[in-house]
Each structure stands twice: as C-alpha cells, then as structure tokens.
Amino acid sequence: MPELPEVETVRRGLLPVMEGHIITRADVRREGLRWPFPDRMADRLTGARVVRLRRRSKYLLADLDTGETLIIHLGMSGRMLISGTTLGKFHHDHPAPEKHDHVVLDIEGGARVTFNDARRFGAMDLCPTDDLANHRMIAVLGPEPLGNDFHEDHLVQALAGKNTPIKTALLDQGIIAGLGNIYVCEVLFRAHIHPTRKAGRIAAARIAGLVPIIRDVLSEAIESGGSSLKDYRQADGELGYFQHAFRVYGREGEPCVTPGCGGQIGRIVQGGRSSFYCPQCQR
DNA sequence: ATGGGGGCCTGCCGGC
DNA sequence: TGCCGGCAGGCCCCCA
Numbered sequence: 340m341p342e343l344p345e346v347e348t349v350r351r352g353l354l355p356v357m358e359g360h361i362i363t364r365a366d367v368r369r370e371g372l373r374w375p376f377p378d379r380m381a382d383r384l385t386g387a388r389v390v391r392l393r394r395r396s397k398y399l400l401a402d403l404d405t406g407e408t409l410i411i412h413l414g415m416s417g418r419m420l421i422s423g424t425t426l427g428k429f430h431h432d433h434p435a436p437e438k439h440d441h442v443v444l445d446i447e448g449g450a451r452v453t454f455n456d457a458r459r460f461g462a463m464d465l466c467p468t469d470d471l472a473n474h475r476m477i478a479v480l481g482p483e484p485l486g487n488d489f490h491e492d493h494l495v496q497a498l499a500g501k502n503t504p505i506k507t508a509l510l511d512q513g514i515i516a517g518l519g520n521i522y523v524c525e526v527l528f529r530a531h532i533h534p535t536r537k538a539g540r541i542a543a544a545r546i547a548g549l550v551p552i553i554r555d556v557l558s559e560a561i562e563s564g565g566s567s568l569k570d571y572r573q574a575d576g577e578l579g580y581f582q583h584a585f586r587v588y589g590r591e592g593e594p595c596v597t598p599g600c601g602g603q604i605g606r607i608v609q610g611g612r613s614s615f616y617c618p619q620c621q622r
Numbered sequence: 623a624t625g626g627g628g629g630c631c632t633g634c635c636g637g638c
Numbered sequence: 639t640g641c642c643g644g645c646a647g648g649c650c651c652c653c654a
Contacts, residue, residue, distance in 0.1 A: 458631045519647050
C-alpha cells in the first residue's frame with residue numbers, strides 16, 4: 340500500500356516521537372508478519388535508544404544505539420499509530436490494543452508507537468547497522484529516486500534491451516527503489532508513455548525525460564503528505580494516509596485531465612496489477 | 623537469465 | 639440482510 344512518499348510521511352511523523360528516544364518496552368504480539376520476527380526481538384529492542392530514523396526506499400530504518408537497525412516494511416496495509424502524546428505534550432493515555440496491532444513500542448516519556456497491519460504483508464527485522472547494505476531486503480534495491488545515484492544515464496542503461504513493459508520495469512525495485520503501482524501510473528501519464536510499451540524500445544530521450552517526472556511526482560506527494568501530517572497527528576495519531584490528487588490512478592472511465600485531449604481513462608491489467616492510463620495521450 | 627503468474631492475508635465494496 | 643466475487647497501494651517464489 341504505502342509507496343515511497345507515504346513511507347517518508349510516516350517517517351517524518353515518527354521522528355519527534357522516536358528519534359533520540361529510548362524504547363522502554365516492546366510488546367511483540369505475534370510470531371511474525373510476512374516472515375517470522377527475529378529471535379528475541381522484544382528483548383533486543385527494549386532499552387535501546389533510536390539514534391536515527393531513516394528511510395531507504397519503502398523501508399523505515401531505526402538505527403539503535405545497540406549497533407542494530409530495526410527494519411520496518413509496511414507492506415500493503417501497514418500503519419503506524421502514535422498515542423500518548425499530542426504536539427509534544429505527553430498525556431499517558433493509550434487506547435486498548437485493537438485487531439491487527441502486532442507490535443507496540445513504548446517510548447520514554449509516555450509516547451507509544453503501534454504497528455498495525457491487517458493483511459500482514461509487512462515485515463520487521465533486526466540487522467547489524469554496519470551490515471545493512473548486505474541485508475537481503477536492502478541489498479537488492481536500486482537507487483533512491485530522489486538521490487544522486489538516480490539519473491538519466493542510470494535509467495537509460497537499466498532499461499536498455501528490456502523486453503518488459505515500461506510499467507513493470509518501473510515497478511522493479513532493483514531498477515529504481517520506491518515506486519509502486521499508483522506513482523508508476525502517474526509518472527507514465529505525465530510522460531505520455533503507454534504502459535505496455537516495451538522498456539527497451541523507448542527512445543533514450545524519452546526515458547531520460549522520466550527522471551525529472553519521477554522526482555516531481557514523488558516530491559509533490561511528499562509535500563502533500565507533509566502538509567497533512569499535523570492534521571493526522573491531531574486527529575487519531577495515524578500516520579501516512581493523506582489525500583493526494585491522482586491524475587489517472589483510480590479514474591477509469593473519467594475524462595483525461597490533459598487540456599484538449601478528450602480521451603477517457605482506461606484500465607488494463609499487467610502482471611496482475613491495474614494500470615490506469617489515457618489511451619489518447621499516452622503512446 | 624528473464625519474464626509471467628500464483629500466492630500470501632484480510633477487508634471492503636458492489637451486485638444479486 | 640447475506641453471500642460471493644472481485645479488488646486492493648508489495649513482494650517473493652516457482653516455472654517456462
């Protein structure tokens with residue numbers, strides 16, 4: 340569910356509560372999610388100070404002063420909820436655990452962070468911080484789309500000769516890390532590229548043109564998430580879900596928003612996932 | 623080696 | 639109202 344911008348929004352929301360603070364208690368309420376949790380996870384978290392809360396692609400990384408990093412993936416339905424604090428003021432008031440609350444972290448001072456994940460496609464693991472680059476989930480990731488390693492040469496080279504549809508290629512986290520189904524649809528719409536086009540047969544100049552579009556789409560979504568953060572924190576403490584205006588995603592049958600286009604948004608299934616696009620202006 | 627499809631889970635929504 | 643199929647923003651694994 341959450342793609343890079345949503346995960347970044349969750350990170351920013353968790354920052355004031357977690358970064359620099361000690362986890363006083365970890366309540367691990369089941370054996371695992373997508374995979375079993377690491378041995379003694381609760382023990383290894385208890386008493387640890389979060390020295391830094393980072394993000395890599397769709398992963399949250401909490402570096403601990405124990406030398407380990409807590410890796411968190413939200414999967415499709417993972418949510419982070421904060422309780423016990425409002426705008427920096429602790430009030431020691433936590434709701435009772437709800438269905439699908441799988442891991443509860445109590446933070447020094449009274450805040451509480453709850454990981455809720457109905458579909459359990461999420462994941463948590465612990466890894467030595469200095470060995471993170473070799474972790475099986477992290478090692479396979481391509482460059483961060485908003486980082487310096489993501490540039491035109493990289494994308495052109497990574498897609499050269501690929502028979503895969505461009506839609507599928509951009510979902511490949513090894514080529515570029517952090518895009519999901521929604522933002523790939525939005526990117527291809529802005530680039531006027533049809534989702535079924537074979538990645539390796541698109542002119543290099545058009546591929547290069549994807550780079551700034553990808554950056555823009557993600558940056559705008561992060562901004563949109565950031566502006567909604569305060570509201571969510573005040574509301575119910577749930578982070579990462581925000582209203583964002585999509586131009587094609589979920590708009591099957593609606594008119595294309597491109598001025599003068601006149602097309603109607605269509606939906607096809609590629610690799611088992613819906614692709615929304617305008618058959619008129621995406622070629 | 624690469625690409626396509628199935629599977630993992632639960633919840634929700636629309637149609638009958 | 640109740641049941642059922644289809645669908646969901648991610649990712650891994652197996653097979654051709």
